Amino acid sequence: MQYPKLIQGTLIKRYKRFLADVQLEDGSVVTAHCPNTGAMTGCAEAGWLVWLSPSTNPKRKLAYTWEVVKTAKHHWIGVNTHKANAIVKEALEQNVISELDGYSRHQSEVKFGEENSRVDFLLTSDDRLDCYVEVKSVTLLQNEVGYFPDAKTIRGQKHLRELSSIVKQGKRAVLLFCVQHTGIELMSVAEHIDPDYANELKLAIENGVEILCYGCHIDAENIYINQTLKFFINVNS
CATH class of the missing domain: 3.40.1350.60 (Trna Endonuclease; Chain: A, domain 1)
Incomplete structure (x- = not known):
């Protein structure tokens, strides 16, 4: 399955289960939807590279969805359980x-x-x-x-x-x-x-x-x- 064009950033923190603050490559900080209800143990460390999918739906509260993270050991994780x-x-x-x-x-x-x-x-x-x-x-x-x-x-x-x-x-x-x-x-x-x-x-x-x-x-x-x-x-x- 091919992702849409993803946007790279660096994870600042995941919180309230469904939210993640990410610093994009241009230095701006966005809050992305985290589509994962689990504990995400070992999947959400600050400083790790993440990739977000953008949304063009104007009715959405959050313009980005967190899709992928790359760990310090260079393991790739698909965090979107959906x-x-x-x-x-x-x-x-x-x-x-x-x-x-x-x-x-x-x-x-x-x-x-x-x-x-x-x-x-x-x-x-x-x-x-x-x-x-x-x-x-x-x-x-x-x-x-x-x-x-x-x-x-x-x-x-x-x-x-x-x-x-x-x-x-x-x-x-x-x-x-x-x-x-x-x-x-x-x-x-x-x-x-x-x-x-x-x-x-x-x-x-x-x-x-x-x-x-x-x-x-x-x-x-x-x-x-x-x-x-x-x-x-x-x-x-």
Whole structure:
């Protein structure tokens, strides 16, 4: 997926979750929208280079959206979690995700389950089981391992229960981690952050929910899925 023309700057600070002050190359300071509800641990250090997308919508309160950051270790991170679904959609259309190849129809945001949920993608074809795919964006890197979630998530627990119920109905259910951090090469569940989510994930795996983990190429012009990553979990802990 190609970004629109991005504007480079230097991060001053992120605050109130959805706001980030950025100094542009001309010395001016702007406040950008931060489209990331997570803790963003290790993704928002003052002084790091960031890239913003401008908006031409006059009704918007903020004229810029924070899209990408480059860390001191030269890792690229896609901070816009809303991009994860678009990244995966493009990969599905281009048959990049081999485990999900062969489905002729892709529907987005489909209602399902008993807890009033919407699945990110429903993949269907006349010759195979329906496949429900839930996408999660990953940006947390700690001790050389990537983790999800980076904050407690009641909503994420609900999604896991819904995916388990899909498998019990004889259909496929997939939890797909879209890793928007080029420094992450190995991934696991953040049991130290949200033990309840970790327990739900272990139950989902036992119930037959499939786990896929894909990393992305990221720079100031493009972001797209380019590799599979290993996922591990201690099911007995």
